[in-house]
Amino acid sequence: MTSSAWAAQTLADQETGTAFEHLIGSLRGLQDSVTSTRPPAEVALAIAAELRAVAHRLDEFGVGEADQLAGAQMDYPGRSQACVPVLDHTAQSADEVRGTLQLSRFHLGRNGAAHGGVIPLVFDEIFGRLAGTDRPRCRTAFLHVDYREITPIGRRLDFTGRVERVDGRKIFVTGSLADGDAVVAEADALFVVLREGQP
């Protein structure tokens, strides 16, 4: 096991990586199923017990951050990270990115609108990948979101991201999220390249 999560991760062989992605995909499906159903008490309690048993089974294979696959599988949907909505990148360079995503019932806030906290999560993922493309490790220093309209769930959304300016360690990025012709959110952020030893 390596001591730093910034160090090269021990990625899985293809069979293990693909199997893990199936596990994460099933977890995403479960999150949606739990969110969008109203089971009777005995069913909810029985499923809760089953899920505790599943978690217990997985605990046997616990690893530290540097060896976990969740979030580290860059070539798999959503980096095999169930917290972040899956982004489908259709164009990516070191300065610009475009793609699509679809939010689901798990991301619902109220009345058809995605939870307001999910939108910065999406932008942080888009911008973090962009700022880190062909550049050293960096972290979000600020992230400002303008909510222009509600962001619907269950529809294809288009995202953009662009590096506007690089000033020393500072990388300024902007981006948008659109539902068809309607821009539903815009954001701008600053990423700062980490100095040696910064976590």
Ligand SMILES: CCCCCCCCCCCCCCCC(=O)SCCNC(=O)CCNC(=O)[C@H](O)C(C)(C)COP(=O)(O)OP(=O)(O)OC[C@H]1O[C@@H](n2cnc3c(N)ncnc32)[C@H](O)[C@@H]1OP(=O)(O)O
């Ligand atoms: C195979 C393995 C895969 C591994 C997987 C890869 C994943 C690949 C995809 C990742 C996709 C997700 C990406 C998530 C990215 C995060 O979400 S990171 C987590 C959220 N962010 C944080 O936790 C950061 C917390 N803050 C910090 O650590 C520090 O404040 C920072 C940001 C590193 C900056 O601290 P510092 O290095 O001491 O910088 P400092 O010298 O103070 O400032 C540098 C410059 O930036 C300016 N600045 C700093 N902060 C600010 C601010 N808030 N506002 C304005 N200016 C600022 C300063 O004024 C200064 O400007 P100049 O004087 O140079 O002109």
